[in-house]
Amino acid sequence: MRVRARKDSNHVEIVKAFRDMGVSVHDTAQLGAGFPDIAIGLGKVNVLIEIKDGSKPPSARKLTPDEVKFHDEWSGWIEIVCNVDDVVNLVNRIRSGR
Numbered sequence: 001m002r003v004r005a006r007k008d009s010n011h012v013e014i015v016k017a018f019r020d021m022g023v024s025v026h027d028t029a030q031l032g033a034g035f036p037d038i039a040i041g042l043g044k045v046n047v048l049i050e051i052k053d054g055s056k057p058p059s060a061r062k063l064t065p066d067e068v069k070f071h072d073e074w075s076g077w078i079e080i081v082c083n084v085d086d087v088v089n090l091v092n093r094i095r096s097g098r
Helices: 011-020 065-073 084-096
Strands: 024-027 038-042 045-051 078-081
Touching: 011 024, 011 038, 011 045, 011 084, 038 084, 045 084, 078 084
Parallel strands: 045 078
Antiparallel strands: 024 038, 038 045
16 A cells, blocks of 8 residues: 655745746655656756755655665656755756756
């Protein structure tokens, strides 16, 4: 039986930060099975985003076994963000083409 997907406490803040920077966001957290929490789009670039709570210790931010499996098998772009600074840095990288 599938365990109900949980959202990190900063999920809403991260989604808002992306949207405030003009990024399209689709919340996929309910999919579970290791699928990342959100999908973003900016300038024809799409990225799957795993949200981790940056206020927690590194051991509590580790990927789950399902997330590790998904990340290992996915050939597209996946990023892990832990806070708004990570969002700003990622959006700036996308905009600069890096």
